[in-house]
Amino acid sequence: MSFRTVILAALVALAAFVSPGFSGNGLPPTAEEVVKIDVLPGWRNGQGQHVAALRIRLAEGWKTYWRAPGEAGIPPRLNWQGSKNLAAVQFHWPVPEVFDISGIRTIGYANELVLPMTLVPKTAGQPISLTGNVNLGVCLDVCMPMDAKISVELPAHGSGLAAPIKQALRERPDTAQEAGLQRAVCKVEPAKGGLRVTVKIEMPQIGPNEVVVVETANPSVWVSERATMRQGGALTTVADLVHNSGTPFALNRSDLRMTVLAAGRGVDIRGCTGS
DSSP states (O other): OOOOEEEEEEEOOOOOOOGGGSOTTSSOOOHHHHEEEEEEEEEEOTTSOEEEEEEEEEOTTOEEEEEEEESSOOOOEEEOTTOBSOOEEEEOOOOOEEEEETTEEEEEEESEEEEEEEEEOSSTTSOEEEEEEEEEEEESSSEEEEEEEEEEEEOSSOBOOOHHHHHHHHTSOEEHHHHTOOEEEEEEEEETTEEEEEEEEEOOOOSSSOEEEEEOSOTTEEEEEOOOEEETTEEEEEEEEEETTSOOOOOOGGGOEEEEEETTEEEEEEOOBOO
């Protein structure tokens, strides 16, 4: 069975570029010159789920962002609401890189991102029509947002290009258990405009210059992170949390997600205790 993928990438907005961001003719680069997006169709697993991947290929020197993009990145938005026979989607993010440019830290991927997806069909044994929008930021010297519309038919039987998807799945962060986490403790206190969370993670070091990224389950909550410090067997980081509306909000420690990044490795920690 043949696969038909329609990718329409369009430039939504373009910030003022310095010279290296321009193409050879002196004009701003087109969307097609910067990024190519397609879907690797993958296969159906033994549970009847479809394993596929979104592939983002970038021009030399460009990068895109992880789900938590850091201080100045543009967070990706993946919307599959136009799909048919799709009940749920789970993304499996590979370990990202930490970029530190002029004291500004961002988190993402250079050159290429293969983002595996587990797709659950509403009706088992039937094709999935995957349709939706991908909004992401791409950066060279400055950043610009990009839009892509995706439409692909994923058959119930047969298989597609598997090797890149399997490789990306192997590049996932370690679980807390795999990394030897002893405990993660979060102290929450009021701060100007929101909350301040001090996270102490007791686990073996995974590499030099460890970074802890804190995320909440609420996409409307903005997280500003400070420096991470290690003392012996523990990492400590402080994050300020502010709701986009500027209004008070509730925070459940079990909904916090901490990712430790260093030396090409990652550790995914879900939830923390109060003591």
